[in-house]
Amino acid sequence: MEIPYTISTRPDTGLWNAKIGIWLFLASEVMLFGGLFSAYVFLRLDAQPGEWPHGLLNVPIGTFNTAILIVSSVTVVLAWAALKMRRYNAYWWYMLATILCGIIFLFVKLYLEWPPKFSHYGVFIKPEAREKYEPYLGNHRREEKGLEPRIEITGHLENHEALTDSNIKEYEIALDPVNADPDNPSHDRPHFIPLPATEKVAKIDKQDVERIDSFGPWHSAYFASYFTITGLHGAHVLAGVLVFLYMWLPVSKKVYQRNPEHLANRVEVSGLFWHFVDLIWIFVFPLFYLL
Amino acid sequence: MDASTSHPPSPGFGETGETHGPHHHEAGHDHEHHELGFWRKYIFSTDHKVIGIQYGICGMIFLFMGFSLMMIMRWQLAYPGQALPLIGKWLPYIFGANSMPDGKMTPEFYNSLGAMHGTIMIFLGVVPVAFAAFGNFVVPLQIGAPDMTFPKVNAASFWAFAVGGAIMLTSFFVPGGAAKGGWTSYTPLSDIADKGPGFHTVLNGQSLWLIGFIFLITSSLLGAVNFITTIIQLRAKGLTWMRLPFFVWSQFVTAFLLLLAFPPLEAAIIMQLMDRTAATSFFLPAGMIVNGAPLHVSGGGSPLLWQHLFWFLGHPEVYVLILPAFGIVGEILANNSRKPLWGYKSLVFSVLVIGFLSFVVWAHHMWLTGMGSTVSAFFQTTTLLISIPSVIILSAFFISLWGGSIRFNVPMLFVTAFLPMFGIGGLTGIPLAFNSADLYLHDTYYVIAHFHYIVAPGTIFGLFAGVYYWFPKATGRMMSEFWGKVHFWPSLICMNVIFLPMFLQGMLGMHRRWYDGGQGWTLAGEHIWGLSGFQWNTPISWAAWIMGLAQIPFIINFFWSIKHGKKVNDNPWEATTLEWTAPSPPPHGNFVTTPVAYRGPYEYSLPGREKDFTMQNEPVDPSERSRRMAEPALAH
Known part of the structure; x- marks a missing residue:
């Protein structure tokens, strides 16, 4: 038994099966990410003044990853075009480039971007104690200028043992520039190139601290959405890489030899998926890195 | 294992039906005639009919499980705090010592049963049977x-x-038992349930509920x-x-x-x-x-967000439950009234409009959350709008009966019961659509009665009708008429004894999640028709247990008829749609000759024909055409 229209098109619809299938699947994916992005909007609109952090992500790395994904979207189209022109060798190289781009993206995400977040801490100051930490928060000036108050002091935690040892009464934080020099107007907007933590260490009395958390998903609704959405997006990138790998390996050359159009169709539908994954990133990048 | 299971299906978009994997090499190019082994043929099959039957049988087992959970709960509601006789002392061996010590149900276990009843019935029972089983088995044949x-x-x-179903069932056996937050899993309750000391991070009821859901x-x-x-x-x-059977559209x-x-x-x-x-x-x-201690979380989240996202599924889901039943009812109605389905086009467009509108009504489940009157007014309007196509469909079905020569076989009995039962369910929903009335009725037994009228004697009756109707196609044999009727009449009576009094209980204000059946609620002492609101629990519970017994004829009939039912030809109901042109049971690949459709799906009782049904694949001959159009000319 043969299923009709797997490779050739059905005359009245002008489509082959998998092309409809992948578009339907992508419609479903739009709703999935749409749900998550709506949640982001909902939570951000709900946030109290000062609660939604800005400028904590590394914009150059994000920009680099954006470029990588865009390049890979181009190479996957070139791979498909090469197959259409029956140039398997060119296809092989373009597909390899696409796969490498996917792997670079994941490497950057998992080794360069995520890990530093877990050693960077934010100390939320109790409302009644904020006046005491005015030298680090700079809220007087912000109030005059009509900016949201700062409620958090961020930087590297110097004494990790303070997290568990109740005998230690203070947290020692090597301050981020924004808290080291809070009245500097250049910190009112996020920096494109992130500035490293300063040498200046602040001692924060535990009694004044509402909570202290690293920049993991538990830090805030912002980081919760960041890790959830980029994590799910990363899973999609990984899935795309695995599918491409399967189409690049010799096992798929057999499909090509039997019917080149069959492999071209496969690359086309998985390419559509890849463009979609790219497109999601095009939303993720401004939402989390820039806005 | 074989080729189809040894590599992932995801890259297989655009793949042909039969695999070209290494497994087939020994068979060379003859793989299409290759005899499949037992496992490949019946368990890991890729044949839509086998998958449909797998879904159907699993789904029906889950339906019975979900119903059994409710039968246990009904004891607690009718006789709160009393030990469950007979099986009560055995249940702790299954569900753990904390479920029913000495046969008496704990509140936690009651909550687990309630949450899992809803989850199993909807997501593991009705959807798999209505959509996946019938859709898989019937749709390719009908087209x-x-x-x-x-x-x-x-x-x-x-x-x-x-896998999803297995995870859901496993969750009964982890410490703390299955999910307890209701089938809606409202936050923040579900966020913090089964968490903390004594609970595994992942292997606990609520987390497994979530993971199971991802698979579903x-x-x-x-x-x-x-x-x-x-x-x-x-x-x-x-x-x-416009020649598609209505079932395919639904x-x-x-x-x-x-x-x-x-x-x-x-x-x-x-x-x-x-x-x-x-x-x-x-x-x-x-x-x-x-538990008296502040929760260490960052905060900044919104419990309402869950409700919005949940009901964004939840409301379309209601139509996922009912639309396939509409489709089944339409097929059987036309077949057994021996006349075309009335208003085919209006039915099709109504279903399309329902599909569209069902995405913009979700917040009518949330009147009590204080969304504000503007939002409420919007959703109230859309909710009332969606009742219009539903009423069109029901009216078209009723009109289809008019003037027909109705055959009351078992599928038709279920279908004729479906129509008024669904009608009751639909009409009692209108007070809930108005937010002012819903403020009072929200979360009472009235709501339970309303949606069960739609899903139980509505959808599930539609499903039974479908099982009796398509059984001969799947097996080549009929199910017994007599035992079908023994199944039907008690089920119909019990359904009404169960759900009709719940409207009354709801109007007394009895809450749907009470563990003691409303025993302690003052207004539950008010008498209606001789019984207090609380006392009504007893007849309801007995009706539920009798209905459980009434399913036994069905189960026996189903399995007995597979081997011993009356043998019938390929088209025992004298139906018109394409699935009846295939052999019963259809072979792999379905049709002996590829069918071609020449006419609409419900050409019953065409004038001037010997038979009262004309199948879709019967060519239209010129004489027929002239006879159809030129009636007056014959008078000359």
């Missing part, structure tokens, strides 16, 4: 297709469902993609859109609902799972106190 467009994806869909959503996604593509691409020659719209409504719930489930395992607080506001 004259050899199989689904993506047979391996189809099998993957079933196995994702099976994956399953319905794969199924929905497959159904839509199949209906678009594999219709037989001549089977234009499945088509249902597939779109599943495709687009489930993912936002998946997003919500991922977020709740993050809340439970990665300490995020998507649904947790700051400053919560749990």
